[in-house]
Amino acid sequence: MLLHFFVDGDGAGKQFTWITASLHTVQAWEEGPHHARRLREWTRDFLKDRHHLPHTTAASWKTSVLEKPGLKEAICQHLQSVGKYVRAMDIVEFMADPEVQAKYGLEKTIGLSTAQEWMHELDYRWTKAPSGQYVDGHECSDVVDYRDNTFLLAMAKLEQYTQCFIDGEIVLFPDSESATSDSKRVVFWYHNESTFYAHDRRHTRWVHKSERATPRAKGEGASLMVADFVSAEYSFFRSPDGTESAWVLFRAGKNQDGYFTNQEIVDHATLAMDILERHYPNERHILIFDNATTHLKRRDDALSAHRMSANPTAPGKPMFGVDIDDLGPDGRPIYRPDGKKRKKRVRMGDAKFADGRPQSLYFEEGTERPGVFKGMRQILAERDIDTAGKLAQCPDFKCKAPALTCCVRRILYNKPDFRDTESILESHCNQRGFEVLFLPKFHCELNPIEQCWGHAKREYRKFPASSLEADLERNTITSLDSVSLTSIRRFFIRSLRFMDAYRHGLSGKQAAWAAKTYHGHQVLPNNILDELEKAGVSRE
Ligand SMILES: [Zn+2]
Structure with a gap:
């Protein structure tokens, strides 16, 4: 439009100057002279460098503010110190604090709608409750249960076989002379993915790892996803000579699915295990992944009592089973005329008796109704469990605690073969002798690689702006290489400090306080609860 006004003038033969043309343009947009000035700046920049395109203005200020060094962390820390429930208004108030304004060089405050957008971007930690408040994901009971009784327990058993680091130096490791096969030195490898944006210098947004790629706004530039492990x-x-690595880089633009698919994460783990087997065979390697849905994917025919009928399938009714993609001879999905994938129904896999023998969910050959689904009651009866007089399921399957044997579906649900179905990733790694752990949800502070990304991105922003893909890749790799081993060890110690805090029974809020106060320590003092009380830091 600017070009149109500049070339054609008022349409009646009168030529406009550059400034007049810009003013006419913004008038058509119902904007003021300030915008006209910006428009002229952008055009000049663009003429100097054809790769330099402006970004959408309204969103830019709000999101770019978040990129001020340390501000995002400060907001997170502030919210965490508020307690279990926070409101978007807490961010508005925090940002309006004169001390915060001065510290981060802010010129304006933010409105409630911006704060709400930011809360949304913080959803790796905060989930919105029906009340409209945001609840700290650290306090969800299923998450706490998994963290304390599965993850931290597993870590505690392994930690005695790991090395300790202070100021980046190894201070202690198990006596390798007396090492037997089950006291091999343990090495934790944390996995994660992160996306780097070409225009990350000025305008960027946080990308949550579970976020699916959405079509990118124009001007956001090329992006590159990196996945790696760190120990x-x-x-x-890396292999010891540095020639083999487990980097995975790909441009989100090419594969519209901006994050790893389950197959890709399995392939990535395979790559890592190949290198570990070849170069580091004398240690016990534990691969630690995020609790993301794609990581936890189970086999299509994995056991699930969710949709099972209590009794055998009635004659003439469709077979009970699972619907999977119908694949052609080339192994690719077949599509229907309406563009959707064609599905086919297959049997659910076998269950397992307590002694490990397989149990078919379908009547065996030679019986009266071979191939017909048995139903939950029959499956349990074959395990000598009598379900007479019990409901198929409690209303809406919302069983009351302790929910052990209240209804037929719950009984089956709690059986180890149904409850502990392994993910594809886990069984894939276990088959090759590698152990896998999944981090608890909402606890990214327990994954030291998150801080490695943060460190690398700060370095990344120092490179001169460029939209060229080659620059994007080179700059990304250089910035990741800039994260020193000493820094990485510091990040590990910080994660260990949080784990220790949760073992002491601290809430998310208290853990954040303790992690900050005992900066540099791997474990917290034993009287931490007294210290919290003295400092007046409550649980909520
Ligand atoms: Zn029940």
């Missing part, structure tokens, strides 16, 4: 022993994943 306190060896830094990022």
